[in-house]
Amino acid sequence: MPYLIRVVLPIPLQSLAKTGREVAVRVEGTASLDTVLDTLETSYPMLRGTIRDQVTKQRRPFMRFFACGEDLSQEPTSNPLPEMVASGEEPLRIVGAMAGG
Numbered sequence: 001m002p003y004l005i006r007v008v009l010p011i012p013l014q015s016l017a018k019t020g021r022e023v024a025v026r027v028e029g030t031a032s033l034d035t036v037l038d039t040l041e042t043s044y045p046m047l048r049g050t051i052r053d054q055v056t057k058q059r060r061p062f063m064r065f066f067a068c069g070e071d072l073s074q075e076p077t078s079n080p081l082p083e084m085v086a087s088g089e090e091p092l093r094i095v096g097a098m099a100g101g
Helices: 011-017 033-043
Strands: 003-008 022-027 063-067 092-096
Touching: 003 033, 011 092, 022 033
Parallel strands: 003 092
Antiparallel strands: 003 022, 063 092
């Protein structure tokens, strides 16, 4: 079953991909971070390597993933996304974290 997932991007990635704040990607199979990021990187090749490492597929240190008010950054990326995200009611948010005091 295809899912239309809404993804909110941080401003630097919006500029790089030449998009607005929110994009929609259609994923096949399970709606997970893996499938969403694979589709996002296929649709916007300029984002490859910015959100996760191209070889290991590991999240970049200062990138975080949020859905339905929960931080999914440390969860296995193969886990299904919350139903509200899979249904398109809520977006998946990719956030560039800040460090320092």
